[in-house]
Amino acid sequence: MTSGGRVKVLLVLWALLPLPAAAQWDAAQLLAALARAVPERIAYSETRRLAYLDVPLTTSGELEFRPPDWLRRSVQGSGESYVIAGDAVRIEGSGGGREIPLDMHPALRAFAESLRATLAGDLPRLQRYFIVELQGSEPAWRLQLRPRDASVASVIQSIELSGDGATLRRIETREAGGDLTVTELKDGR
């Protein structure tokens, strides 16, 4: 009896254990998990629906991330790559390169950090530029980013990152004026 009672208590405890864990699952945990699991290279494809154009623009390429703050985005076909390192973005193309300080415009900085800070798992940095809201559950989460700064909001309406578990699958960027960019990330491992 005694041992059966113990088993029951243990079972109840086991059953209870995941409950508080689920309640505590939050943006910080998500970002920490993303940072731990981030692959070195991620292939992506992007579709951009713009009000100016009749047809969507599609591109694809590769993201390369080295924690904490080096991110390269190579665009396939054009031969162009964008390296965000430190406080500047370097654009390298066939015609040489040029460097733009991220603080040239607040929207540029916010745009760069939306991906870089996410991959680095740096929630405070992300929250410096965005109001961060987590929706859904661990197997299917959505992280809503809305710019804090009005001048950023005049360019970027919102960015929604979504995925499952420790994998980032999709980025939806809504620009002011209704333009929508959807970036699908493929597992690069």
Place this chain on the structure above:
Amino acid sequence: MKARLPLWLWLALLAVGAFYSLTRVSVVSDMAAFLPRGEGLEQALLLDALREGPAARLIIVALGGTEDTVRLATASRAMADRLRDDTRFLRVANGPSALPAAEQERWFAHRYLLAPLPPEAFTADGLRTEMEARLRELSAPLPPLDKARLPADPQAVFRRVLAAWQEGNTPPLQHGVWFDAAGRQALLLLETRAGGFDLDAQEAARAAIVAAVEAGVSVELSGPGIIAAASRDIIRSEVQWLSALATLALLAILLIAYRSPRLLLLSALPLVAGIVAAVTMTGLVFGSLHGITLAFGITLLGVAIDYPLHLFSHLHGGEAPRHTLRRIWPTLRLGVASSAVGYLAMAASPFAGLAQLAVFTVSGLVAAALTVRWVLPLLLPAAPAMRLLPFAAGGAGRGLWTLPLLLLPALAYLLLTPRSLLETELSALSPVPPAWRALDERLRQAVGAPDVSRLLLLQGRSAEEVLQRSEVLAAALDALRTDGIIGGYRLPSQYLSAATTQSARAAALPDPVPLVAAVETARQGLPFRAGLFEPFLRDVEASRALAPLTPSAVADTVVGTRLSALLRPHGDGWLGLVPLYAVQDEAALLHWTAQAAPAVQYLNLRLAADQMVERFLRGAGGYLLAGVVLILLLLGAGLRDAARLARVVLPVLTALALTAALLHVLGAQLSLFHLVALLLVLGLGIDYGLFFARPVAAEEYARTGHAVTVCAISTASVFGILALSQIPVLHAIGSTVALGVVLSYGFARLVRTT
């Protein structure tokens, strides 16, 4: 009653003079007015730049005091927001700033008149190239920030307009605002509405800046106006406590020497009369009085404090004061006359400042001497019982030959030293403590504030003509930059094209029909929506009828104010300023300017300013030398005895040479202030020599010793106190006079006859 007549007359004159001085004579404080008057363009510009120019209205602010750069950036933004609402500031910049939205729309509407475009810009091929470029930008990971402009501006013409206005070297950015290179201080650049020499307005601006600083953040600020206002304050407070201290010292010395409060009061009368007479005469002759004349002049009048002391020390019980005076008057008169003659040479100088100073000092000295001669004896007790302290009776009779042993090496040093004797930098005339100048230099470097000391000048009959010439010059300047002769330049036409150029661009814009066809052809095969470029077609058509923008039409814009700094009326015509950055090869540049078309003048403002001061100093030196020769002639005529002449002048000349040499050895370069101080030493030293060289009986001899000793001690103490000041002017004058007086006195005493 008749005997009192001089006293009444004196009082009446003093009252009239004081009234005139206080009500009619205005004191000007403009440094430029003290410098030589020249007609050259250079000089007009230089003086302009010193007074009103945008450079003089600049304030650099550095925020620091915490390691947290995010906090500093926030503080910088908060300060900029507050100061932008403050009408005292024309411009508040703390980072890459977009133009105000309303202004941007105005410029955008004129984009086709403002930017140069290649000839194929409006052909189907040209448009196609631009559209493809826009499409690439749209598909890039970082979307273009000016995406909203695309339908109206598919060629991105407005970007060209903005790029032409881009300032050359701006400070590095952190968190969106300017920081110094080390990343420790956030930087802001402000421009006040008021001129740099409107000191009250500058002080108000400074207060507004300090009030806008967040708690926990420290602020440093600098700028010509800020420095001028702050140095006025520091001079005021220093002069107050220094003069209080000096007055106390003087009172104590005189009280100890004469033990009579009455004599103490009387000793001030000649100086007061001298100052009133000096201000009055200068006002009558020149119409106004320069602040520097006033300050230097009163310093030079310090010799007048000695005149009554000579009288007091020679008083004795058995004699009426007027008899005493009669005994010493010839000597005193010769001293006053020789000083006055020395300054008179300067009155003939073409340098306004020197001439004023001469008139001021001569009239002051004469009035002081006349007060001693005619007024003081009437106010002294009939037969005063003087109790003199027993100092200064002794003395050596030999040693005149020893003086050349000091004089010649000192002169040799002054003539042969490889280090420049004269301080010719304009900044050395400034009363600003060196620490502030260092701060200013550091902040200027941090913000990369353009060094506007080297520039080209363009002249024209109208603003339009200057702008046209400025456009022509661009190609040549580009070539100079490519050749590495200059690092960069800024032309007025980079802010605004000439009206003729704008009209030509408007006239070259295509008719609507061919443009519609070209757009349609260019769009073939590209995904741009049909009708997307309607705004473009409308704007091109509207631009064809636009009137060109003129400098006066854009004067209220940010760009317009920057233009007005480089384009300004001058005489009947207009002047264009072309600042050059990083001039590497001045000789090659001069060679180019000699044959440049359109004609330009090269100007190195700092060099020009220093040359002006040097000319002034050399001129002043020449007149001083002429003054010394006149003094020698006068003394020779008055003394009629070569040996006595040598006894009078050798000590003071030796003292002057030795003082100058010692100051130079200790690291000072002789500035205008040192020269003025040496002039005072000359006047004082001649008095000492004259009195020591009087052939008199032993009892009188002791009195003379007392008189000269009291004079020397009081002067050395007062100026020694002045030497404590941290203000370069006061320190220079104080140390020079104190040293010179001690040496003059010592040498005169060494060679006195017994």
